[in-house]
Amino acid sequence: MTDHPVREERRPANEGRRAAPRNRAALIAAAREIYAESGLDAPLSAVARRAGVGQGVLYRHFPDRAAVAAAVLEENVRQIEQAAASAGADLPCALGVLTWHQAESAAFVGMLHAVGAFGGSDVPPYAAALSVRVERALRAHLPEGHRLAAEPDDLMIAVAMVSGAVTGPGRERRAHRALAAWRLLGVEVGPVRPFGV
Amino acid sequence: MTDHPVREERRPANEGRRAAPRNRAALIAAAREIYAESGLDAPLSAVARRAGVGQGVLYRHFPDRAAVAAAVLEENVRQIEQAAASAGADLPCALGVLTWHQAESAAFVGMLHAVGAFGGSDVPPYAAALSVRVERALRAHLPEGHRLAAEPDDLMIAVAMVSGAVTGPGRERRAHRALAAWRLLGVEVGPVRPFGV
Numbered sequence: 001m002t003d004h005p006v007r008e009e010r011r012p013a014n015e016g017r018r019a020a021p022r023n024r025a026a027l028i029a030a031a032r033e034i035y036a037e038s039g040l041d042a043p044l045s046a047v048a049r050r051a052g053v054g055q056g057v058l059y060r061h062f063p064d065r066a067a068v069a070a071a072v073l074e075e076n077v078r079q080i081e082q083a084a085a086s087a088g089a090d091l092p093c094a095l096g097v098l099t100w101h102q103a104e105s106a107a108f109v110g111m112l113h114a115v116g117a118f119g120g121s122d123v124p125p126y127a128a129a130l131s132v133r134v135e136r137a138l139r140a141h142l143p144e145g146h147r148l149a150a151e152p153d154d155l156m157i158a159v160a161m162v163s164g165a166v167t168g169p170g171r172e173r174r175a176h177r178a179l180a181a182w183r184l185l186g187v188e189v190g191p192v193r194p195f196g197v
Numbered sequence: 198m199t200d201h202p203v204r205e206e207r208r209p210a211n212e213g214r215r216a217a218p219r220n221r222a223a224l225i226a227a228a229r230e231i232y233a234e235s236g237l238d239a240p241l242s243a244v245a246r247r248a249g250v251g252q253g254v255l256y257r258h259f260p261d262r263a264a265v266a267a268a269v270l271e272e273n274v275r276q277i278e279q280a281a282a283s284a285g286a287d288l289p290c291a292l293g294v295l296t297w298h299q300a301e302s303a304a305f306v307g308m309l310h311a312v313g314a315f316g317g318s319d320v321p322p323y324a325a326a327l328s329v330r331v332e333r334a335l336r337a338h339l340p341e342g343h344r345l346a347a348e349p350d351d352l353m354i355a356v357a358m359v360s361g362a363v364t365g366p367g368r369e370r371r372a373h374r375a376l377a378a379w380r381l382l383g384v385e386v387g388p389v390r391p392f393g394v
Contacts, residue, residue: 113364147381157362157377164361165354167310180354184344184382 024061026051028075031068036104036171040069069107070126076101076108077130077137079195084137086195091141095182096190098134098159102166103175103192109163134159147186158185221258223248225272228265233301233368237266266304267323273298273305274327274334276392281334283392288338292379293387295331295356299363300372300389306360331356344383355382 030050034042044065048058062068083089083097101108111127112134135156142148148155165181166174175192182189227247231239241262245255259265280286280294298305308324309331332353339345345352362378363371372389379386 113361151377153374153377154381157374158381160362160364160374161358161378161381162361164310164359165357167357177350177354177357180348180350181358184351184355184358186383 020061023051023053023057024071027053027058027061027068028071031072032075032105035069035072035107040065040107044068072105073108073111073126073130076105077133080134081137083195084140089141090190091138091143091146092188092190094138094141094190095187096192097195098138099162099175099178099182099189100192100194102163103171103178104194109166112159112163131156158187161185217258220248220250220254221268224250224255224258224265225268228269229272229301232266232269232304237262237304241265269302270305270308270323270327273302274330277331278334280392281337286338287387288335288340288343289385289387291335291338291387292384293389294392295335296359296372296375296379296386297389297391299360300368300375301391306363309356309360328353355384358382 027047031047034047034050038046044058045055047068048055051058058068062071079101080094080097084094086093102112112131138155138159142155148158162178162181162185166178168174168177179189179192224244228244231244231247235243241255242252244265245252248255255265259268276298277291277294281291283290299309309328335352335356339352345355359375359378359382363375365371365374376386376389
């Protein structure tokens with residue numbers, strides 16, 4: 001596998017440089033789909049195949065399975081941040097993107113849960129950092145007097161509650177339960193969709 | 198270990214018969230405490246020691262680790278049923294007992310979660326049966342027009358939501374987060390306590 005990068009370096013420099021970010025994005029998108037369908041144990045060869053690249057390209061971007069999973073989580077959080085930062089964004093809009101990722105990714109739900117579960121001590125540092133970024137993106141749009149603004153912990157307790165409700169075998173059922181959870185919380189949620197799609 | 202039961206059989210029959218249910222109850226109470234402190238991986242020897250019985254007695258009641266865990270869950274659910282069936286019981290009272298067990302037992306939360314997670318297909322049959330009993334006990338006290346009576350799934354989605362919020366290293370923090378979750382749901386909860394204590 002180590003010879004693939006070398007082989008790719010020999011391509012015309014511009015093509016290689018252009019292809020790298022494109023390949024990386026395709027790999028992350030493919031990994032998200034594969035994980036949603038088959039869980040985190042799905043073989044990386046399936047991810048490479050779905051992305052339309054060779055396994056060597058995959059391993060050049062991601063040294064191991066954990067690196068792929070971390071990149072997907074990072075991209076999930078980046079989408080929530082982008083949704084929150086986009087023109088005219090409000091809390092429902094950001095929550096809609098959050099909810100899409102909760103319904104799509106058990107690993108994302110697990111990341112949010114890990115942070116709550118161990119209270120900052122035993123949490124993998126990357127999970128804690130990502131969870132802080134989710135909270136910051138949402139809190140930027142939390143109006144004073146909002147149902148989730150009464151106590152400092154309420155916002156992320158609500159996110160954990162929706163994560164607890166988002167269970168089930170299919171993404172449609174999971175999204176349905178997530179929306180029921182937000183309804184029970186009395187919190188408005190915008191369209192449940194990924195950002196930028 | 199197999200010789201302990203034999204040795205106990207040699208005791209006067211009445212003493213043995215009287216001791217058996219008492220020992221079983223002590224083992225379940227001890228297991229609940231040990232699991233809450235150290236998780237489901239705690240050694241069974243610690244459970245026997247806490248209960249004040251020999252390991253042989255433990256193995257006579259419970260053939261293996263899974264049997265101990267199942268007995269604790271069964272006892273959790275029985276307490277919720279008893280609370281719901283007691284004189285003057287109402288939904289807040291039953292929810293208080295439920296919430297105590299959610300704060301006490303990650304395994305109990307896991308059981309409720311497993312049922313939601315696999316939607317009745319891949320759930321261990323005992324977990325599905327226990328979850329149905331929890332739902333039945335609560336629903337018996339759900340008044341028409343209650344916040345959780347609007348849609349058929351709302352009651353158990355709310356239970357899953359509270360389970361999602363009940364995370365953290367100590368039972369005090371877990372109980373605090375559970376109560377915050379019920380507050381966010383706008384649902385009244387009675388005293389958070391085990392039943393019959």
